Amino acid sequence: xxxxxxxxxxxxxxxxxxxxxxxxxxxxxxxxxxxxxxxxxxxxxxxxxxxxxxxxxxxxxxxxxxxxxxxxxxxxxxxxxxxxxxxxxxxxxxxxxxx
Numbered sequence: 001x002x003x004x005x006x007x008x009x010x011x012x013x014x015x016x017x018x019x020x021x022x023x024x025x026x027x028x029x030x031x032x033x034x035x036x037x038x039x040x041x042x043x044x045x046x047x048x049x050x051x052x053x054x055x056x057x058x059x060x061x062x063x064x065x066x067x068x069x070x071x072x073x074x075x076x077x078x079x080x081x082x083x084x085x086x087x088x089x090x091x092x093x094x095x096x097x098x099x
Contacts, residue, residue, distance in 0.1 A: 003034020003045070008056045011048075030056065039083050050080060 008030055030052040035045040051069045055062030074082050 005029040006032050
């Protein structure tokens with residue numbers, strides 16, 4: 001499902017997020033869904049995997065974002081789209097509606 005890996009600095013192009021200080025950005029790359037991908041009839045091409053965004057934006061140690069995303073209740077976060085990760089041991093990945 002992942003279209004490409006993009007640099008974390010890509011988040012600076014998303015208007016509603018504001019600008020990240022370069023010191024805050026973890027050196028990881030973000031998984032971004034490719035064009036034409038859909039989930040439940042919605043076009044999700046260009047969306048980012050929430051785990052990756054949280055790892056960059058919220059946590060000094062990006063691996064802590066995994067615990068955080070597992071605690072998100074999909075019924076309380078209707079602005080997220082949940083897709084199958086494609087890995088049996090992972091389950092669902094939240095995909096940010098920000099593109």
